[in-house]
Amino acid sequence: xxxxxxxxxxxxxxxxxxxxxxxxxxxxxxxxxxxxxxxxxxxxxxxxxxxxxxxxxxxxxxxxxxxxxxxxxxxxxxxxxxxxxxxxxxxxxxxxxxxxxxxxxxxxxxxxxxxxxxxxxxxxxxxxxxxxxxxxxxxxxxxxxxxxxxxxxxxxxxxxxxxxxxxxxxxxxxxxxxxxxxxxxxxxxxxxxxxxxxxxxxxxxxx
Amino acid sequence: xxxxxxxxxxxxxxxxxxxxxxxxxxxxxxxxxxxxxxxxxxxxxxxxxxxxxxxxxxxxxxxxxxxxxxxxxxxxxxxxxxxxxxxxxxxxxxxxxxxxxxxxxxxxxxxxxxxxxxxxxxxxxxxxxxxxxxxxxxxxxxxxxxxxxxxxxxxxxxxxxxxxxxxxxxxxxxxxxxxxxxxxxxxxxxxxxxxxxxxxxxxxxxxxxxxxxxxxxxxxxxxxxxxxxxxxxxxxxxxxxxxxxxxxxx
Numbered sequence: 114x115x116x117x118x119x120x121x122x123x124x125x126x127x128x129x130x131x132x133x134x135x136x137x138x139x140x141x142x143x144x145x146x147x148x149x150x151x152x153x154x155x156x157x158x159x160x161x162x163x164x165x166x167x168x169x170x171x172x173x174x175x176x177x178x179x180x181x182x183x184x185x186x187x188x189x190x191x192x193x194x195x196x197x198x199x200x201x202x203x204x205x206x207x208x209x210x211x212x213x214x215x216x217x218x219x220x221x222x223x224x225x226x227x228x229x230x231x232x233x234x235x236x237x238x239x240x241x242x243x244x245x246x247x248x249x250x251x252x253x254x255x256x257x258x259x260x261x262x263x264x265x266x267x268x269x270x271x272x273x274x275x276x277x278x279x280x281x282x283x284x285x286x287x288x289x290x291x292x293x294x295x296x297x298x299x300x301x302x303x304x305x306x307x308x309x310x311x312x313x314x315x316x317x318x319x320x
Numbered sequence: 321x322x323x324x325x326x327x328x329x330x331x332x333x334x335x336x337x338x339x340x341x342x343x344x345x346x347x348x349x350x351x352x353x354x355x356x357x358x359x360x361x362x363x364x365x366x367x368x369x370x371x372x373x374x375x376x377x378x379x380x381x382x383x384x385x386x387x388x389x390x391x392x393x394x395x396x397x398x399x400x401x402x403x404x405x406x407x408x409x410x411x412x413x414x415x416x417x418x419x420x421x422x423x424x425x426x427x428x429x430x431x432x433x434x435x436x437x438x439x440x441x442x443x444x445x446x447x448x449x450x451x452x453x454x455x456x457x458x459x460x461x462x463x464x465x466x467x468x469x470x471x472x473x474x475x476x477x478x479x480x481x482x483x484x485x486x487x488x489x490x491x492x493x494x495x496x497x498x499x500x501x502x503x504x505x506x507x508x509x510x511x512x513x514x515x516x517x518x519x520x521x522x523x524x525x526x527x528x529x530x531x532x533x534x535x536x537x538x539x540x541x542x543x544x545x546x547x548x549x550x551x552x553x554x555x556x557x558x559x560x561x562x563x564x565x566x567x568x569x570x
Binding site: 191192195196198216219220224239241242243245247256258259261265276277281282283284286287288290291292293295296308309312 | 357394398448453522525526529533534535536539540542543544547548550551552556558560563566567568569
C-alpha cells in the first residue's frame with residue numbers, strides 16, 4: 114500500500130536535496146588540522162559523558178582536562194575583555210584568566226548530564242581571511258537535536274586552539290563581553306574579579 | 321509566541337498585571353551601571369519589563385511548566401513542539417516566498433507534506449532524517465531581508481525579547497496562521513498558551529542554569545536575542561565586519 118507513496122517521496126526528496134546540495138570543495142590544510150582537534154575533542158568528551166559508572170564530579174574533572182587542553186583560555190579571556198583588558202594589571206590579568214576558567218567550569222559543568230544522548234556531526238568548515246578556522250557542527254539526537262554549533266580555532270605556535278564557541282549565532286565571547294563590559298566600566302577590574310569570585314565561591318550545583 | 325493575533329490580549333495581561341503589581345512593588349527602580357549600550361537605548365524601560373516577565377515566569381509560568389514536565393516525558397514534549405512547528409507551515413512558506421527563496425519554499429512544502437502524513441500530523445519529523453531541514457522564516461526575518469533595520473532592543477510584556485521590526489513581524493505572522501480565524505478566541509488562546517508552556521517546560525534546566533551562572537542575566541539574554549535573530553536574518557552566513565570586531569583587538 115505504502116510503496117508507491119514512499120518511492121514518490123524518496124524521489125522528491127532526492128530531487129529537492131539535490132537542488133540544495135552545496136558545492137563540494139577540498140579542505141585546506143588549516144581546515145583539516147582544526148577539524149582533527151574538534152573531532153578528537155568531541156569523541157573524547159562524549160566518551161566521558163556516556164560512562165555513567167564514574168561519579169559526576171570526576172567526569173567533570175576529566176572533561177575539564179580534555180577541553181582546556183584544546184582551548185586557548187588566554188586569548189579567549191582577552192577577547193572577552195576587549196578594550197577593558199588594558200585596565201587590568203599583570204597580576205589582575207593572571208587572576209582573571211584563572212577565575213574565568215573556574216567560572217566556565219561552574220557554568221557548563223553542571224549541565225553535563227543533559228548532553229549524554231547526543232552525537233556531534235561536523236557539517237562544514239571555513240578558513241577566515243586572517244587564518245582562523247571555523248568548524249561547523251550539528252548536534253544529532255537528544256535534547257538539542259539539530260542545533261548548530263560553530264567552533265572558532267586559532268593557530269598558535271603550530272597548534273590549533275578553540276577561541277570561541279558559537280551556538281546558533283550566539284557567541285560565547287560576545288555574550289560574556291557584553292556582560293563584563295558594564296561591570297568593568299562601572300567598578301573597574303576589581304568589581305569584575307569580585308563578582309567572578311563570588312559566583313565561583315557559590316560553586317556548582319549539579320542538576 | 322503567536323498571541324499577537326488574539327483579538328483580546330488584554331484579558332490575559334489584565335490578570336497578570338495584578339501579580340506584576342505585587343511583584344514590582346517590592347523591587348526598586350531599574351539601576352543601570354556604566355554607559356548605556358548603543359543597541360539598547362530603552363534599557364531602563366526594558367529592564368523594568370524584563371523584571372516583570374521574570375516575576376511572571378517565576379511565579380506562574382515556570383511552576384506550570386514544571387507540572388507539565390512532571391506529567392509528560394521529554395520525548396512527548398518534543399513531539400508536541402514538532403507538532404506546533406509543523407502547524408507553522410503557512411508562515412514559513414509565505415515568508416520563503418516573500419524572501420524570493422524558491423528552494424526553501426519547496427523544501428518547507430515537502431517537509432509539511434512528509435511530516436503531516438508519514439510524521440502523523442507533524443508529531444514526528446521524518447523529513448529531517450531525509451536531510452530536509454526546516455527554514456523557519458518569519459516576517460521579522462523577511463523585513464530584515466528587505467533591509468528594514470531592527471530598531472532598538474525591546475522587551476515586550478510576557479512575550480519577551482524583541483525589537484520593533486520583530487514585533488511587527490510577530491503580528492503579521494499571527495494573521496497568516498489559519499486556525500484563529502476559525503475557532504473561538506479561548507481555543508486559540510489555549511493553543512498558543514499550551515505551545516508556550518510546552519516550550520518552557522523543555523527549557524527548565526537550561527534557563528535555571530543560565531540564570532544562576534550569568535553575571536548580568538538581562539544582558540546575557542539581550543546579547544543572545546540580538547545575535548540569534550541577526551544570524552537568522554543572515555541565514556547563518558557569517559558577517560566578516562562583525563567578526564573582525566569580535567576576534568581581533570588591533
